[in-house]
Amino acid sequence: MARKTENSGPSVSAQEALEFHAMGRPGKLEIVATKPMATQRDLSLAYSPGVAVPVRAIAEDPSRAFDYTTRGNMVAVISNGTAILGLGNLGALASKPVMEGKAVLFKRFADVDSIDLEVDTEDADEFINCVRFLGPSFGGINLEDIKAPECFIIEQRLRELMDIPVFHDDQHGTAIISAAGLINALEITGRDMKTTKMVCNGAGAAGIACIELMKAMGFSPENIILCDTKGVVFQGRTEGMNQWKSAHAVKTEARSLAEALDGADVFLGLSAKGALTTKMVQSMAKNPIIFAMANPDPEITPEEVAEIRTDAIMATGRSDYPNQVNNVLGFPYIFRGALDVRATTINDEMKIAAARALAELARKDVPDDVAAAYQGNRPKFGPNYIIPVPFDPRLIAAIPLAVAKAAMESGVARKPILDLDRYAQELSARRDPIASTLQRIYDRVRRQPKRIVFAEGEEEQVMRAAVSYVNQKLGTAILLGRDDVIKENAKHAGIELNKQGIEIINARLSRRNGIYTDYLYERMQRKGFLFRDCQRLINNDRNHFAACMVALGDADGIVTGVTRNYSTALDDIRRIIDAKPGHRVIGVSIVLARGRTVLVADTAVHDMPNAEQIADIAEEAAGFARRMGYEPRLAMLAYSTFGHPQGERSERVQEAVRILDKRRVDFEYDGEMAADVALNARAMAQYPFIRLTGPANVLIMPAFHSASISTKMLQELGGSTVIGPLLVGLNKPVQIVSLNAKDSDIVNMAAIAAYTAGA
């Protein structure tokens, strides 16, 4: 039975939420140029006089706007803030964080560019008049958080006036996702749509759209009873009615929700917390299907249902129970498919196709690389798994493909896709693997929380990271430092440390101090260290103390580095923690650039590795790539490609390749090659004998300096995100952040340390 999952979704404090939105550049998105803007020539092309040429071309043929402007991949998220989430009418400006949030989810999940527009009027005509003229700017319009019944009028009029998709997500997104869940719930309980009896509680934006879609899918209108605050919407009712409710009024003797539910198969809740009672659930048919989707609190909790029935299939809108019906499963992918065929609208066929594709995905076996998105529990189609989770990486290929196909078949695609297999591949390439990798890391740590030492516990960003670590239910955060200094600094920064899961340890006062000193002395006595040197290090140096904690099992991992440079911190740690037997300690950086992720090694440890060491680094990096969920394709990089031009440094890399050949390793690798050949399929095609099946996703650098210089340049000049270097190959999990690391970097590294601490 569906119960709240332990170590469920992250809980965040109000302070964290505000800091998240305020940090760096306020808000959640920025505009980035996709063309160079560096030279006079660039400016002449981008703006006057060059820009006049596409202007004329578009004036002659409007479809050219898709070739020369952002229109084809750009969606506006538009609201007037009259029904912000479940918070009510708080106005256009207050809705901006939600709309910015949707804009970035579009990008994150489906690589759709998006911008939020908040329109400050509650008058439907004014709103329509404002939005109707925006068509030239966008490929689609996502209306959001506009209250019923105005939302129906607004959407209907804009659909008539505009030749691009206009889609109110609170209506249709909800309808599509709940339809997908329902298709599967019916299948599991052996029901037929035509004869299934459904009661929908809530006759607003979501409720009305849901039952309209259900009817379009095959439910019999006479089997669906709609209820609102006044009870059943029956034919002849006059109180609290409007034309949208009237359209679904049925002939029935039932007047209350309780009466309507007697013997019903399905309850769809799109109303309010607590609207469904256990008594009503008791009266439903065998194997009842209960979707209690009110947010944030459902109409009835899964626990309440479980108390009285064991045969129910239960879904909610929340992430902390199985079967989450959430619109993020839909809108990015639905628009992706619609944009890719330049659809004029999102019609019922496309909605139904999305719902069916979503439903089908839940019935498929979950492959390894997807199982991780499910917190390591490989879900199996059944009552507790009727719908995929938002982080399921298969969604990006499955849903847009289905939507695009339906658009073509129903005649609303202006640019049909001829090669659908190729389209499916292009869709998969859009997925951002590191985001799902980090999510997987967080999810697993949540299931197996770990004690992580935050060695520089007196630093403000470290304290914030520790709080975030605990709030995200990743485990216990141990702050090393002087109790009074930590508390004073925390007070000054407004950080609340007084919570379960945060421990403060003062090395000098710790009862383990003597044991750690003995341990360090044992290891260092023949390396020129006196006992008193070791005592001083344990008392004064937090890295040494932290490393002893981990070495002797008092903690699971360490994160450090904000007050020491990388190599000093690593030297401190290496006095106490060795390499894993048979492994080499290396640094791997994860580089995310334009939706692409590559791992780069060795970015931390070996200054000028010899051929044997380069081969070891390659093996270590390939193993790490697999642990992160990538099938490695390694390029052994040099300034030359397959012998040209010749030089001693390239020969070393060639030798490393021969060593890997002899070792008969079980991953793809080749080299030596230059970075452009490794990363660019066209450049690679000039070498038909190459053994890589595609562009490399792991780059093995010939030396530390090239690794360090290139990753830092990518970060500073290329706008790439670089995570790491992550330390790989140590016997205990330790991660060292950079001197200027932010709290979010520190938490990521703490989570990675916890993840590599294993089960």
Ligand SMILES: NC(=O)C1=CN([C@@H]2O[C@H](COP(=O)(O)OP(=O)(O)OC[C@H]3O[C@@H](n4cnc5c(N)ncnc54)[C@H](OP(=O)(O)O)[C@@H]3O)[C@@H](O)[C@H]2O)C=CC1
């Ligand atoms: N899980 C998901 O993905 C989503 C969930 N929702 C949830 O659905 C609910 C409704 O949202 P939305 O349609 O946008 O809101 P609207 O304001 O448009 O509609 C609300 C409807 O619910 C009815 N209602 C409210 N309280 C009760 C009650 N106690 N018993 C019966 N009916 C009630 C109202 O009745 P009346 O007409 O008489 O006022 C109205 O018909 C919210 O809780 C929202 O969180 C919404 C979108 C997505």
Ligand SMILES: CC(=O)C(=O)O
């Ligand atoms: C989920 C959503 O869109 C809402 O609650 O409004």
Ligand SMILES: [Mg+2]
């Ligand atoms: Mg909404």
